[in-house]
Amino acid sequence: MNLSDLQHPAITLSSELDGFRVEIDAKGERADIVLNRPPFNVISMLQREQLRITFEALDANDAVRVIVLRSEGDHFSSGGNIKGFLEATPEHVAKLAWNIAAPARCSKPVIAANRGYCFGVGFEISLACDFRLVTPTTLYALPEQKLGQIPGSGGSARLQKMVGITRTKDIVMRSRRILGQQAYEWGVATALVPDAELEQATDQLVDELRSFSPLAQRTAKKLLNDTEDSPLTVAIELEGHCYSRLRSSEDFREGVEAFHDKRAPKFVGL
Template identity: 75%
Template sequence: MTTSDVNTVLASDFDGFRVQVDAEAERADIILGRPPLNVISMPQRDELRRVFEALDAHDGVRVIVLRAEGEHFSSGGDIKGFLEASPEHVSKLADNVAAPARCSKPVIAANRGYTFGVGFELSLACDFRIASETTLYALPEQKLGQIPGSGGSARLQKIIGIARTKHMVMRAKRIGGAQALAWGIATECVPDAELGSATDALVEELRGFSPLAQRTAKRLINDNEDAPLSVAIEMEGHCYSRLRASSDFREGVEAFHAKRRAVFTGK
């Protein structure tokens, strides 16, 4: 995607969300903006995918934050939209929701209040989930005679295992932020008033690392999720070897010996 393409996408009017780029902080925020429940429409999913792809290609963005206006992250998708959508369109839903996982840059989901359905699935596709103590995570599709259709049960099972996934999916159970932290779904659980500052702190922490090493680590971990241990170790070794030839690695080593902060360039 060219710089012109990136600018064109980011200058668009979006359905149910807005994008905020802070060049000085090397940060982009995707902000769900249909309060109070931030219901995610069918067209919005396509637009979110395009925005993630544009921000991935944006040279001035190091970290992406997915958050929402109001007291709830998202109550889920537009139920009526499912009945109106074509089978072909519905078959692409999981691909759209996987956009944060495909993005080479770190993606943080800042969750509070209802984080249901596709809102939860989008968050699960992010690298880090910071939950406020008000957060309720759920995949309630069983109440509609359905199952999660955008990777929710699959990603959740990888994180919490089969028994807990059945508890959440087959019984449509909600769990709070503290329980999500204990189960490994959330990276952090903080008081609601501290969600913004906790997100800011994680952004700054991630900015301090080498962009090249961050991209490599994310790709390696994602690709190795289903790999046998021997293959995963082999791939880790190849990636380690390639990074040894990078300017960022040399800078990191020199900064360590000089007892100064490293200045990474992503090369």
């Protein structure tokens, strides 16, 4: 697939996708963004911008309910193109965090399927996803200290929200690698599955998410993102407003009727 096929109005980049491809399964209501620059799927500067545009385009695509970010080969991504940082302008570097936060801004559920190396920007974009599936081979790391740098695309900030300042300092300031098992135990990963079952687990999660109301899922994701830093009273107040709005939706009526009829609901997203 070419970038132009996604029909995004903000496309000003090359029509060729740099280091990844997009697969859309309209019947399965699923889109896969597949990193495919073997063997380590290094993420270039151009690729970061294209990934952001791709997430925005898929968010606007009515045929897609769930987005999966995955890779070819034994490793998700060993990180960014190190030399590219020296060549990039300050203005370009300033956009890095915004580009990598695209999965979080996307209104649809985003799953990261991580195996093997998941370093630097590979870890950061996974942290911006809603669900992270890992295997015993998964290695998470933010190794920027070894380059005389710090994470620059939201990695340390997102990680600190998940695991606290003590563990984050241990990971960031020592460039420590965290195994999939530990990531799961610390709450960084949603699930730990055998390496050979990662694709199957991803498929199952996609189908599970598709079974819910698209409107309710969009609402839940935005509410949780928006209230992450809010005082409890504000979060409860916003939750109440969202709940009230959903009560007038067709999906809520369908859900209630399906519950009483003892049948599977047929949600339409309205």
